[in-house]
Amino acid sequence: MLGCEVSPPLRSPDRAGPAPPVPARPLDPSGRPEPAGAKSRYLREHERIHIADRLREKASIRVIAAELGRSASTVSREITRNRTDGTRGQWHYRPHAAQARADARRPRPKAGKIGTHPDLREVIQSWLELEWSPEQIARSLRVRFPDRPEMQVSHETIYQALYVQGRGELRRELTRALRTGRTARKPHRRPDQRQPRFVAPMVMISDRPAEAEDRAVPGHWEGDLIIGKDQQSQIGTLVERATRYVLLVHLPHDRTAETARDALAATMATLPTELKRSLTWDQGSEMSLHHQFSIAADLPVYFCDPHSPWQRGSNENTNGLLRQYFPKGTDLSVHSRDHLAAVAARLNGRPRKTLGWETPAERLTKLLAAAS
Structure with a gap:
């Protein structure tokens, strides 16, 4: 680096000649000594001396950073923060002064x-x-x-x-x-620290059979709710992955776990055994009694990862199609069970590009015939 001078000349610890003394146990910002041999998150004095020595030898910042095992941006910030401008555009990096300034900045606690x-x-x-x-x-x-x-x-x-x-x-x-009125702050957990949402352990989608993923075998379903005006009404939606066949679940009054359990079990009871292989759901509270539903419907339930709607892509797409019949912001409780069946039949009779322009009903009939 042109124009860089260091005075007085210093020698790096990894070069011939006596090395400057290195503190065996430097202090962290709280004043506690760091464990011996531990790599500090802060630059130490011998590292600053090394930077100064290598700058005098015209080494690049990236080379210096690699020698110290530090990020190049760390070394660059250190040089920029602690260099002293000289004459004719030259500047000097003084490691001992830099260390003194760093030591003065680090004591804790600081006044807010x-x-x-x-x-x-x-x-x-x-x-x-x-x-x-x-x-x-x-x-x-x-x-x-x-x-x-x-x-x-x-x-x-x-x-x-x-x-x-x-x-x-x-x-x-x-x-x-404050709006929350809390006297203590509510901690935010990382995804890997979240507490289990349900009493019964969830089986995640990663454990779902491979046959459900490739859509070759019918009987694997994706489910969800579509919600009406003011979050006060709902309709359950079930989509078969291989055929995109749709079933609608009548939930006119509420979406409690007990109501969802009974309504879903009753809907699944109308299906033949070969169409009951698995159900994939999100982690909504309506499925908190999933273990009871699994026993009643003889159907395992798998849960998506948090905030991962693409893991139920067929169901999400179908919910979008259903909004043509059940617009957002409307009361969904006014729709009767017969009307839901008629809407499902309308979708199941509609040719789908993803099925080679067959209808879901036609594709389901073919797969069931082949299975038998």
Whole structure:
């Protein structure tokens, strides 16, 4: 790198000559010593010396990063943050000064911005008392004080000042003015830390038989609910994967687990045995009694992964077709059982491109004839 000078000359620890002393157990930001031999997330002094030495030898940032086992962006930020401009466009990277500045920045705990700016704290508390949300407050601070960065904070900073014990930056009683009214923050779990939703263990779609995936054998179903106006009405939908044959389940009153269990079991009871191989459902609460349904219908239930509607692609597509007959925002409880059967017959008699322009009813008849 042209124009880069380091004064006084230093030697890297991996070069000939005496190496500078390396702290055996550096401190982390909390003041606790790191385990011996552990790789720190922070650059250490001997690494900064190595950077300075290699810069003097005109090594590239990527080469230096590879030698240290660090990201190139980490090394680049370190150099940019701690270089000192000299004359004629030259600059110097001074590792010991960089280490001193890093040590000064790291002690914890640090005083929060809200706690160290009384004017900012007063404004935030006054708006919380008006039942403004932290996000509304954060946005309004930017509009009200565009040229005063000390009067601007993020909504997350406000939440931290309210919920984190020991900070005392905002009065804890102000949490009652939030929409949730919680006095403690609700933790957000990662997908691999979610608690089981149902009492009976779920069998996931990854354990579903391979024959269901290739659609070669009839009898594997996908199910869901379509919901009506104000979330107050519903219709159950069942689609056979191999033939796209549709069954509609009458649920005029509610979608409790007991109601869904009984209605689905009654619908499946109308099918021959060769058409009852599996049912795939999402993790909706209406299927919380899936174990009882499996026993009653003699049909195993498999569950999709969270937020993965494509794992029931045939059912999702069919629900879209059904909206022609049951538009969104309408009361679905007004449709009788006979009307649902008529709509299902209409769809089952419609030629489908994915079936080579056969109808679902025709394809189902062929597969059943071949199976017998």
